[in-house]
Amino acid sequence: MTIYVVPCGVSVLDALEDPVSKRRPPRWKAKAFGDRRDDWTSKTLLASGHEHRVDDDQVIGSWTESGLADPMLCEWTSMVSAETHTLAKRTGLPMEPVAALRAVLDRNDRVVLLASDTGKGITAALCVASMITGGDARRMHFISTPSSEAEVETFAGRLHPRKVTVVRVTGLGPSDGGLRTAVAGIGRVLRCVYDLQERLEIHLTGGFKATLLHTLAMAEVVHSLSPGTKTQGLNGGGPIDWTTAWYLFDDEDASPVQIGLRRFSTGSINNMRAELSAAARKKLPDRSCAFENIAWEAQGTEAVLNDFGVGYLAVLGPKDHRTNDGAP
Numbered sequence: 001m002t003i004y005v006v007p008c009g010v011s012v013l014d015a016l017e018d019p020v021s022k023r024r025p026p027r028w029k030a031k032a033f034g035d036r037r038d039d040w041t042s043k044t045l046l047a048s049g050h051e052h053r054v055d056d057d058q059v060i061g062s063w064t065e066s067g068l069a070d071p072m073l074c075e076w077t078s079m080v081s082a083e084t085h086t087l088a089k090r091t092g093l094p095m096e097p098v099a100a101l102r103a104v105l106d107r108n109d110r111v112v113l114l115a116s117d118t119g120k121g122i123t124a125a126l127c128v129a130s131m132i133t134g135g136d137a138r139r140m141h142f143i144s145t146p147s148s149e150a151e152v153e154t155f156a157g158r159l160h161p162r163k164v165t166v167v168r169v170t171g172l173g174p175s176d177g178g179l180r181t182a183v184a185g186i187g188r189v190l191r192c193v194y195d196l197q198e199r200l201e202i203h204l205t206g207g208f209k210a211t212l213l214h215t216l217a218m219a220e221v222v223h224s225l226s227p228g229t230k231t232q233g234l235n236g237g238g239p240i241d242w243t244t245a246w247y248l249f250d251d252e253d254a255s256p257v258q259i260g261l262r263r264f265s266t267g268s269i270n271n272m273r274a275e276l277s278a279a280a281r282k283k284l285p286d287r288s289c290a291f292e293n294i295a296w297e298a299q300g301t302e303a304v305l306n307d308f309g310v311g312y313l314a315v316l317g318p319k320d321h322r323t324n325d326g327a328p
Contacts, residue, residue, distance in 0.1 A: 001107070001161065002199045004087060005190065007114045007207025007215060008125040008166075012081035013037070016073075016127065025075035033070065040066040041119035056168070059142040063126050069137065073130045074098075082206035083128050086248040087111065089256050090201060101132045105139060111164040112193065114186065116208055117173040122166070129164040144168040145185025146192070149318065156192040172208060183214045183307050187314025194222050194243075194315075204259065205248045214311050216259070219245050221272075221315045224264040269316070276313040279303035 015021055017034040024030065044054045044062055054062055063069055078088040078097035088097035091104045104111070111132060115125035126140075133139040141163050146155045147170060159165050167189060171181030193200055202219045204212060226242040245259040264272065271288040272295070278285045279296035284303045292298065295309030305313065 001109055002201060003110045003112065003159070003193050003196060004090070004104075004201050004203060005112045005114065005193060006083050006087060006128075006203045007211070008083050008121070008128055009081075009206040009208060010116075010120050010124040011206065012083070012124050012127050013120065015080045016076075023077055023079055025072050028072055028075075033068070036066065036068055037123055040068055041123055044119075056143050059122070059126075059166075060137055060140050063140075064137045068123070068126070069130050069135055071135055073127060074134050076131065078131075080131070081128055082248065082250070083113070083203065084131050086203045086205040086246060086256055087132070089248060090203070090246060102134045105133065105162045105164070108161045110159055110161055110196075110198075112159060112189065113164060113166045114169050114189070114207065115166055117168055117170055117182070121173070121208075122168060125166045129166050132164050139163050141165045142168070145170050145182075146188045147185070152188050152192060152317070155188070156195050159192065159196065169211075172211065179211060179214070179307050180310050182211060183218075183311040184314045186211060186215055187218050187311040190218050190222050191315050191317055194225060200226070200243045202243075202245045203247075203256075204245055205256075214307060216245065217308055218311045218315050219243065220261045221264065221269070221312055223261040224269055225315075272312060273316045276305060276309050276316070277318070279305045279309060280313060 015023065017030050017037075018024070019030040021030070040062075044059075078084045078101060084101060085097065087104065088100045091100040093100040093103050095103065111129075113125045113129055115122045126142075129140045139162065141158070141160060143155075143158055143165060145167055146152045169182050169185050171185065172179070200222065202215070204216060207215070223241070223243040243261065245261055246256040247259055248254060248256045268290065271290050275285040275288055275291050276295055282302040282304065284298060284301070291309070295312050296303050296305050
């Protein structure tokens, strides 16, 4: 089984609302869809900054009732978005890309779509989820990134097999707070996915550019915790990585390109955890300072995590996770 973590951008809405798109189904009404989207977004107050936003467990029902889950969404080709096309290409299923999107959930895989904390970002992710599920709302789930260690403990159990889970990345939107909350949320999601101990693919074709480098850096920490390569199949078939990252060029016939991930040694991971745990308490590390100016900085007699350090520590967690000595 495979878990696909897919940062989801808003370019799919540009395609869906383009009245002259060559990829649209014949009966698609771009303007009507755009008007419905604006109306639903304004009424449901999706972004977490709104005091009266709709609860997470009500989003899918509201989405279905809005009429935005148009059956014709499923008539678009996978090329409508970078997210759907990369996933269709990576399934490895010998069928048309749109059919591959539908079939990926039938083999107990999980798809996790990371959405920005904006109405437009969440709507875009729900459109992608509808395309993957064939419009079946029973296979769609909506939650927000865990904001505490207590939420982390139950989060992995909410990433269901055979479903697409849209995850609102709390704090990933226009604000004065920077990226720290959003990066920590993405890191916690990656930790929970790692704890499920299944093969993990992180797709970096689409999504939000502001956190692209952070997501890639955190993917390398997950890769370092993972057991490395294993021979595929009873009769061989070549080594596979448990954690991989992928990118697809904007070409209909292109194949996804694997992004090489660096692997930290077990000693480096232990040093990272110790240094960042100390810096999180504003204490200068007692011994190793290998990640100074990379993940934390000294400010007088105190240590301060930067956004990369916040993300690294969110992936590692406060407890010792399994390192690359084990196997899923």
